[in-house]
Amino acid sequence: MAKDNFVEQIADIDTDFPQWYTDVVLKTKLVDYGPVKGTMVIRPYGYAIWENIQRELDKRFKASGHENAYFPLLIPMSFMTKEAEHVEGFAPEVAVVTHAGGEKLAEPLCVRPTSETIIGSMYSKWIQSYRDLPVKMNQWANVMRWEKTTRPFLRTSEFLWQEGHTVHATGEEAMEHTLRMLHIYGEFARSCLAMPVLTGRKTEKEKFAGAVATFGMEAMMHDGKSLQAGTTHYLGQNFAKAFDIKFLDRDGTLKYGYTTSFGVSTRLIGAIIMTHGDRRGLVLPPVVAPVQAVIVPIASKKEGVPEACRALKEKLETAGVRVALDESENSPGWKFNEWEMKGVPVRIELGPRDLEAGKCLMARRDTLEKGEYALDSAVESVQKLLGEISENMYNAAKARMDSRIVRANSLDELLAGVEGGNFVRAGWCGCRECEDKVKEFAQATARVMEDENTSDTCIVCGKKAEKTVIFARAY
């Protein structure tokens, strides 16, 4: 039996955040370590969050004209080498199948780290005319990137994601789509994950291997580090030329298409945990929480209590609320801690005295506030509370992030800023040497570029800045 007090179950969030994270993901049964180093098992409580993320994103992808498809896991090694930057970026991380069906393969096959190459090869076959464009597909799949240092959800050798891949007749349209998907990701993060994000273009150093331009959304974690929560890529004609994606245009000439790609992954679950979590454990955003409300019976043997709890559960279910009723033999206090650690947005307490008074108690996970509510209108109250919790969680995270974006005018200030758990806004001349210098001096990287018309000077070399950049330490 676990201890009654959450403080003994999980490490302190402020003094040992990495251990807090590990304790929380394991003890709430979101995830476990797989038998192969660097792999994870996504347990039902974690997978249910992913299903909710999928449902919300899939709706948005379909509404913006994407169709789902499925492309093979194994990619011929020769495909990877067709786009020079792409292979350079991904070759060191791929897992390779060399034997199959009891025989050595003629050509080694990569387990997909991403699918631009294999999808490009199919698009080349399917696209003939401008009438076939745009093509907009999405795939929900597993991918594999062999990493030296891994942590559940944040960086694992295998993870689940979606990857969108589109082809357009013009560069303008492809760029527009790249930015549109960035916008959709940002809106999704805010409205479904209650997660404020900074969006913008990545530097050359930080861009996707093979892209002309990469855009990202970055979120601030509890420790002030940044987490790249999603990226969209304008690929120009790089992959179209490597894979011969051509179309006959209206003017009768054969042209290369312009492609984009974009993805988010199970990493988002890590982002949720580290954005909203507190010393008691998880705090889950209502839209993606596997359980939105839990009913804890008080004096559960007393006449009428089990029946009333079950009736309330049924009413909530009918109204579309994801609800659990904890009828286990643990004490109410133990249950409170357990469900708080699991981050369930609303806890409903219902005992004989409440029943008599036609009331119930509800406790919000975000603020820990408790209130009395009429039993008659409990369903409406829960629904209202869930909306308020979403909004409050977003506002709180936004205020936290805003208060921790500081400006620096020197490398020392930048170092002090990131060491203090902040994002640091500073000018940058645009050259790789200065970007590398920031990394070396402050272990911080350029997360997104903000401003094209800055009056700043470069924080490293003092020359006129080309961009204002958000620097941060990052996951």
Add this chain to the structure above:
Amino acid sequence: MAKDNFVEQIADIDTDFPQWYTDVVLKTKLVDYGPVKGTMVIRPYGYAIWENIQRELDKRFKASGHENAYFPLLIPMSFMTKEAEHVEGFAPEVAVVTHAGGEKLAEPLCVRPTSETIIGSMYSKWIQSYRDLPVKMNQWANVMRWEKTTRPFLRTSEFLWQEGHTVHATGEEAMEHTLRMLHIYGEFARSCLAMPVLTGRKTEKEKFAGAVATFGMEAMMHDGKSLQAGTTHYLGQNFAKAFDIKFLDRDGTLKYGYTTSFGVSTRLIGAIIMTHGDRRGLVLPPVVAPVQAVIVPIASKKEGVPEACRALKEKLETAGVRVALDESENSPGWKFNEWEMKGVPVRIELGPRDLEAGKCLMARRDTLEKGEYALDSAVESVQKLLGEISENMYNAAKARMDSRIVRANSLDELLAGVEGGNFVRAGWCGCRECEDKVKEFAQATARVMEDENTSDTCIVCGKKAEKTVIFARAY
């Protein structure tokens, strides 16, 4: 531009069924060949069928107490060898990752052909007490089995599936669950795929590698061959012992659990095609059809026609019907052929004269019958038609199958039966030699066992039969 006449597009279903299948799956854009031999790309029209299958099955799994989870793709080779029959069955088919992250791995890793072993290893860690049981999980995933001869959907080196894995305290409960899932599969096939199936236990020869008993559902394809459309396995304590899945029972003693597994795959899409297809192409069951109704405007430039078609489309969408409106520049005749080949259950034709009369024409894909319907109540008519089509498709397939199950009293009769495109019912003594003899003589295998108390004699050796068996040639 494709030819106006479907007959020239696809091979004749009765004289060259294999070519008909290939033509249909490629020309309706369900699937394409992947760049690696034996792999397939599931295109949007095919993937949408899979999404509908997933939605229907997932609902049933959750209603029967299963939770979804995700386990790693790569399985240590040493896991595979822990269950003797299992490794014997699957080792010849596995793809092996030997290198990753630029280095040779210390231990080669299998790409999962199925996940009993890796899930067993986790269950062993998670299950301690009888209070933890039963455990019922399901995973939607890709798996890989390296096959020599492949065909899209039917047999490919990679395919998508779901695999359910459960642990129970007693053998009785595990067996009950194995049969319950077989029942759920059968009900799903009938009600969602309009597909009659025979269900029953498999022979020792045909069972899953590592199972105590395998149960299957078999469907009759257009050519009279059988397709194994789903299987459920009672695994006894085989995997529990191999992976040390033990629990402390109520009586204070440590016991091994009893496990089950069960799965269906993208193969079901092949089964749908070959059960219902006709000389014009696909005939899709309404419940899983990506497009349930297509609107074809007649004289589409005439005033009022586009508006009326779009209004009808919107009404159907609002009512939850998956509907397409074909506003392309092809002729109505071309469109009729195209959408018939794609198997859309209902075609709605709407032109100026129909508009004037407040009517529209609807054509059923299953019977090819056409009728006039009032435009006012078109939505209700479509919904009613979709239900009737489902029912009729099932009844027609059932009548076809029933009429083609014949009895044989000798090997010659059995051979004649399967050569004539029938399932053959015959007695079997239960020994492997006689089963092998049937295979050798008639290229037919035991699909399911029907009767425990038969009065038959064995079709091969003439001894008293132990079982009545359905023999057939199979995919």
